[in-house]
């Protein structure tokens with residue numbers, strides 16, 4: 001983020017919501033009750049859905065329309081939350097930036113990588129904040145695991161498992177890459193956060209288990225080389241009944257001085273320290289602690305859980321001018337992990353991020 005316009009007051013930020021679908025209604029509830037925001041209008045191509053949502057939120061008539069542009073003059077917004085379907089992220093975010101409004105957008109940043117690069121450049125040109133909500137970053141247990149991983153001497157291997165068996169019955173059942181496009185962005189982004197590292201190369205295989213009820217590949221395994229030589233091994237499936245993981249997956253970190261685990265559900269991660277310096281940092285009286293235990297050190301915590309964490313970070317950034325953790329420019333690398341994995345799987349080759357991003361951003365501005 002090359003600097004962006006701040007909101008110079010501490011009153012609630014006037015927000016227009018775009019998208020009154022399933023996730024739009026979850027955002028609507030948050031924007032209504034959050035002390036830092038005032039919901040001033042709702043846009044959706046499906047105007048009836050926008051009107052129903054506005055009425056349910058107790059907004060006056062005239063606060064719902066098919067587009068942002070129709071609402072902007074009357075509602076005097078200061079920011080936009082974009083919760084439209086992925087294909088609409090590009091046009092709606094451009095429209096908001098064109099109106100001079102900063103944007104907090106749902107994942108994924110955009111439906112394709114070239115569209116994502118265009119949006120990042122457009123926000124820079126406009127001097128406006130564009131942030132992607134990666135709500136699964138804002139989990140206490142993930143922050144705890146990250147702290148443990150670094151206390152253990154820095155992670156060398158991160159493994160991830162996501163095994164669920166939901167019967168969505170909607171667009172996910174029909175799409176070509178349901179796991180990689182719809183879900184894995186959360187986990188790839190969380191891995192970058194946890195490791196404080198960026199992707200270097202990936203080898204990936206997507207496939208559809210014989211019993212899968214999805215049209216596209218519902219299962220994936222990918223090996224990422226991350227900066228510093230760290231390996232992130234991702235395995236996931238949308239069609240695996242039995243012993244299901246939590247929605248936040250199941251994680252294991254291996255480091256020089258021991259290992260740590262998080263089940264994705266509880267706020268607590270566990271670790272086993274084996275080396276001397278780890279024993280010191282564990283604060284266990286200098287003796288190595290070989291039993292899994294609940295780490296007693298205070299560790300950093302997210303500002304709030306889930307989308308409320310994203311919203312807090314967005315408002316803080318608008319007020320202070322300090323970029324949020326998931327500014328769109330940074331988030332391009334998480335999205336690139338999804339598209340590089342698909343490329344690798346389609347071609348049966350290892351894909352290097354330098355080449356992939358160099359093609360998109362010839363000036364090398366990105367890296």
Ligand SMILES: NC(=O)c1ccc[n+]([C@@H]2O[C@H](COP(=O)([O-])OP(=O)(O)OC[C@H]3O[C@@H](n4cnc5c(N)ncnc54)[C@H](O)[C@@H]3O)[C@@H](O)[C@H]2O)c1
Nearest residue numbers: 019020021022023024044045046083084085086088106107
């Ligand atoms: N972070 C999470 O946990 C999470 C969970 C679910 C969905 N999502 C994301 O939220 C977004 C919306 O998902 P959903 O499940 O609510 O989908 P949905 O299909 O229920 O709703 C999308 C809405 O966008 C509207 N829309 C489409 N194009 C538009 C345009 N050009 N202008 C205005 N409105 C437009 C549609 O009419 C629809 O009402 C997606 O990006 C999805 O990936 C995130």
